[in-house]
Amino acid sequence: MFIDRAKIHIKAGNGGNGMVSFRREKFVPAGGPDGGDGGKGGDIIFEVDEGLRTLIDFRYKRKYVAGSGENGGTAKRTGKSGKDLIIRVPPGTVVKDLETGRILADMVEPGQRTVVAKGGKGGAGNQHFATPTRQVPGFAKPGDPGEEYEVELELKMIADVGLVGFPNAGKSTLLSKVSAAKPKIADYPFTTLVPNLGVVRIDEGASFLLADIPGLIEGAHQGVGLGFDFLRHVERNRMLLHIVDVAGVDGRDPVDDFEKINEELRLYNPRLAERYQVVAANKVDLPQGQQNLERFKEAVEAKGFRVFPISAASGDGVKQLMQYIAAKLDELPAVAPLTVTDKEVIYTAEEEEPFTIRREGDVYIVEGSWIDKLVRSVNFGVHESLQYFQRSLKSKGVIDALEEMGIDEGDTVRIYDIEFEYMR
Numbered sequence: 001m002f003i004d005r006a007k008i009h010i011k012a013g014n015g016g017n018g019m020v021s022f023r024r025e026k027f028v029p030a031g032g033p034d035g036g037d038g039g040k041g042g043d044i045i046f047e048v049d050e051g052l053r054t055l056i057d058f059r060y061k062r063k064y065v066a067g068s069g070e071n072g073g074t075a076k077r078t079g080k081s082g083k084d085l086i087i088r089v090p091p092g093t094v095v096k097d098l099e100t101g102r103i104l105a106d107m108v109e110p111g112q113r114t115v116v117a118k119g120g121k122g123g124a125g126n127q128h129f130a131t132p133t134r135q136v137p138g139f140a141k142p143g144d145p146g147e148e149y150e151v152e153l154e155l156k157m158i159a160d161v162g163l164v165g166f167p168n169a170g171k172s173t174l175l176s177k178v179s180a181a182k183p184k185i186a187d188y189p190f191t192t193l194v195p196n197l198g199v200v201r202i203d204e205g206a207s208f209l210l211a212d213i214p215g216l217i218e219g220a221h222q223g224v225g226l227g228f229d230f231l232r233h234v235e236r237n238r239m240l241l242h243i244v245d246v247a248g249v250d251g252r253d254p255v256d257d258f259e260k261i262n263e264e265l266r267l268y269n270p271r272l273a274e275r276y277q278v279v280a281a282n283k284v285d286l287p288q289g290q291q292n293l294e295r296f297k298e299a300v301e302a303k304g305f306r307v308f309p310i311s312a313a314s315g316d317g318v319k320q321l322m323q324y325i326a327a328k329l330d331e332l333p334a335v336a337p338l339t340v341t342d343k344e345v346i347y348t349a350e351e352e353e354p355f356t357i358r359r360e361g362d363v364y365i366v367e368g369s370w371i372d373k374l375v376r377s378v379n380f381g382v383h384e385s386l387q388y389f390q391r392s393l394k395s396k397g398v399i400d401a402l403e404e405m406g407i408d409e410g411d412t413v414r415i416y417d418i419e420f421e422y423m424r
Helices: 171-178 227-236 254-268 287-301 318-329 369-376 383-396 398-404
Strands: 005-011 044-048 063-065 085-089 093-097 103-107 113-117 148-155 161-164 196-203 206-212 239-245 276-282 306-309 356-360 363-367 412-415 418-421
Touching (some): 239 254, 356 398
Parallel strands (some): 005 063, 276 306
Antiparallel strands (some): 044 113, 412 418
């Protein structure tokens, strides 16, 4: 079964908590703090496995969690780091954040590894909070949570050449003639329901990968027919081989077919219109094919395309076409992986503010990732820890921001689960 799209949940490991501990030795009656740091959480790492061809494994397992770091120990011992989790995917897999559409990884090269979700940092033990005036800190910091995403995996088949054209143009027949691939062939639309991949061998040591992309139709860029399901597979190809039924067996005009397919490619992704393209005028062995050939060649070559008359069924002209493609591939660069500047990226992260303040009546609500970490790191039952919390609010500008918003003594400040009256 060919599966080229999957949705999974990934969660990197949390960092371990810092330890609150003091030296307790027989001849050291007033030992200082010696709480160790928490270990780092494990990362979620995606790795390309060239032995995989589909995403079928992700239909049966949807949740992937890396190991969390261990808590810090006494005697300044750092907790053990959490174990990384490696997720293996086939070449050509794009990993996207499902919520934002942001591309997190583009997995192309065999053996390539990318950290998609980073493990949380371990919390600092109380040894780090000792000062000349605070010699017995009774608090430590908790570990940071690991990154967590709902992601979509999208497989874009990697091939040197992609076969495009209307259904029944002869793509599957051609692939079966030039490679060992055995695609299903029949005289009805959408015979090919999954992309097929074949190796075309020209000479000793000379070969290339040819992908049969399921038939496109008008409106494919909007998802009509098989539309979105298979257009993305064209993006990885270095060259396009456009197969046109020049005989018009299904009653269509070959020139119009050629124009419509190229327009669908352009509307789906303008870069595809710039991809090098060779045109194969198929079914020239039929009487109508011979009649239409000259008109078709004149129209297409006027646009700068090279046209090869062939018969995929009999093999006429096929060898010359394959030899030309192999020679041309030596001149073409590889298709660059997707980056944050590509069209598909619809989300650009901005630097997050350390905190935000909003007012609801007489209640001032302070929120943000930094303030959340601060609250979780404080033991409000320990005076020294509470003093650390108050100093952090002042140094980060929270107090000044509240003053600018007009807060008065006695007004309530809410920071997540903590509420207190404001006092100058």
